[in-house]
Amino acid sequence: xxxxxxxxxxxxxxxxxxxxxxxxxxxxxxxxxxxxxxxxxxxxxxxxxxxxxxxxxxxxxxxxxxxxxxxxxxxxxxxxxxxxxxxxxxxxxxxxxxxxxxxxxxxxxxxxxxxxxxxxxxxxxxxxxxxxxxxxxxxxxxxxxxxxxxxxxxxxxxxxxxxxxxxxxxxxxxxxxxxxxxxxxxxxxxxxxxxxxxxxxxxxxxxxxxxxxxxxxxxxxxxxxxxxxxxxxxxxxxxxxxxxxxxxxxxxxxxxxxxxxxxxxxxxxxxxxxxx
Amino acid sequence: xxxxxxxxxxxxxxxxxxxxxxxxxxxxxxxxxxxxxxxxxxxxxxxxxxxxxxxxxxxxxxxxxxxxxxxxxxxxxxxxxxxxxxxxxxxxxxxxxxxxxxxxxxxxxxxxxxxxxxxxxxxxxxxxxxxxxxxxxxxxxxxxxxxxxxxxxxxxxxxxxxxxxxxxxxxxxxxxxxxxxxxxxxxxxxxxxxxxxxxxxxxxxxxxxxxxxxxxxxx
Numbered sequence: 001x002x003x004x005x006x007x008x009x010x011x012x013x014x015x016x017x018x019x020x021x022x023x024x025x026x027x028x029x030x031x032x033x034x035x036x037x038x039x040x041x042x043x044x045x046x047x048x049x050x051x052x053x054x055x056x057x058x059x060x061x062x063x064x065x066x067x068x069x070x071x072x073x074x075x076x077x078x079x080x081x082x083x084x085x086x087x088x089x090x091x092x093x094x095x096x097x098x099x100x101x102x103x104x105x106x107x108x109x110x111x112x113x114x115x116x117x118x119x120x121x122x123x124x125x126x127x128x129x130x131x132x133x134x135x136x137x138x139x140x141x142x143x144x145x146x147x148x149x150x151x152x153x154x155x156x157x158x159x160x161x162x163x164x165x166x167x168x169x170x171x172x173x174x175x176x177x178x179x180x181x182x183x184x185x186x187x188x189x190x191x192x193x194x195x196x197x198x199x200x201x202x203x204x205x206x207x208x209x210x211x212x213x214x215x216x217x218x219x220x221x222x223x224x225x226x227x228x229x230x231x232x233x234x235x236x237x238x239x240x241x242x243x244x245x246x247x248x249x250x251x252x253x254x255x256x257x258x259x260x261x262x263x264x265x266x267x268x269x270x271x272x273x274x275x276x
Numbered sequence: 277x278x279x280x281x282x283x284x285x286x287x288x289x290x291x292x293x294x295x296x297x298x299x300x301x302x303x304x305x306x307x308x309x310x311x312x313x314x315x316x317x318x319x320x321x322x323x324x325x326x327x328x329x330x331x332x333x334x335x336x337x338x339x340x341x342x343x344x345x346x347x348x349x350x351x352x353x354x355x356x357x358x359x360x361x362x363x364x365x366x367x368x369x370x371x372x373x374x375x376x377x378x379x380x381x382x383x384x385x386x387x388x389x390x391x392x393x394x395x396x397x398x399x400x401x402x403x404x405x406x407x408x409x410x411x412x413x414x415x416x417x418x419x420x421x422x423x424x425x426x427x428x429x430x431x432x433x434x435x436x437x438x439x440x441x442x443x444x445x446x447x448x449x450x451x452x453x454x455x456x457x458x459x460x461x462x463x464x465x466x467x468x469x470x471x472x473x474x475x476x477x478x479x480x481x482x483x484x485x486x487x488x489x490x491x492x493x494x495x
Contacts, residue, residue, distance in 0.1 A: 226476045
């Protein structure tokens with residue numbers, strides 16, 4: 001997992017003096033270099049590799065074998081790109097991603113926005129670990145939502161696709177109310193500070209000409225902050241990769257595939273390995 | 277009436293909550309506080325040189341203190357929420373409005389450090405926050421012994437609304453509310469008020485499931 005790419009800050013938030021933060025317990029400084037290009041250095045002066053993508057600075061403590069993933073849909077010039085900012089959460093970085101993949105909690109945690117009782121059923125959907133891309137994908141996910149996006153006026157059945165392209169990043173594609181046929185792209189980029197503490201950087205690429213940038217940011221912050229108090233109270237704090245006390249149901253197929261994929265690769269930073 | 281608002285700000289939520297509880301009309305103008313720092317931009321500094329939010333604008337009146345906003349909303353739409361018209365009652369309401377500043381500084385400060393990369397001495401903020409919570413717990417416990425639910429008098433006042441948000445969000449700053457039963461009962465009563473609205477981190481009150489030992493009606 002040390003060779004994977006991780007987000008460590010917003011490109012728009014870079015300063016010359018820089019910001020000190022942690023990546024997997026290693027102190028690092030993220031700053032703008034003399035030319036304005038981002039630099040990430042460790043406490044002992046080592047320069048780390050950099051990718052600038054999706055509004056964020058990405059780095060790695062190891063030697064990444066492949067480039068950071070891409071989101072071709074997000075390159076469409078008419079999309080609004082939204083830097084949502086950062087929220088610190090006392091939870092495993094893997095739990096933050098796993099919660100993002102879960103649909104069943106919508107009516108209870110995001111009541112009257114992403115879900116509402118009695119519309120709690122998660123219909124059958126497809127999950128696959130795509131060997132070629134080495135990514136987890138869930139497709140044909142459908143859910144009734146009272147207000148699926150800032151641009152949605154009334155309740156609609158929303159279709160989703162979920163994608164996990166790296167251990168602590170997830171991309172969600174969802175029906176775009178103003179543009180049928182296109183997908184809104186909503187991402188959760190997680191910076192692992194320790195095994196039980198993370199900085200979460202949500203990011204979006206949407207088709208929405210009418211809503212102000214501030215409203216878009218607030219909508220996503222509202223949603224994520226509703227998750228935060230839940231995430232901080234999950235037990236055990238680290239994500240169990242083996243079945244034990246937690247009993248998955250049909251609605252948890254994506255979570256099961258994600259855990260299986262993590263285990264296959266030995267992506268265990270923030271994971272609980274001994275079944276409880 | 278326009279409220280310059282940020283969805284994650286407990287001080288802004290105080291005003292939204294107050295308006296919702298008494299049915300006052302409020303037009304929201306979202307401010308990109310994080311990550312945009314819009315409150316420190318030219319336009320908003322012209323409105324409020326302190327560079328803070330919320331800001332409430334009603335015609336020529338500009339308010340930048342949330343306690344003043346609660347008093348203004350209550351004065352306009354629900355004068356009962358200002359408390360009884362006795363010297364003691366008025367003074368106690370003022371006392372709690374001032375106390376709410378301590379909650380904001382300590383509990384709010386800890387929350388900013390823990391959640392949004394704020395600066396500050398976390399341990400000192402948490403210590404001050406816990407001291408304030410213990411004081412509130414003692415006061416509410418005494419009120420309960422005397423048969424009261426609210427901070428001042430027989431009914432809910434702006435004092436309760438002023439103190440509620442930062443207390444309810446204390447866990448965001450890693451301060452548990454488990455040791456304070458009277459505070460939890462008081463919060464429960466407030467969350468049960470008609471018109472109550474939530475904010476992220478403060479959930480609505482769920483209806484209690486039927487007691488499994490009580491036979492269902494008509495069974």
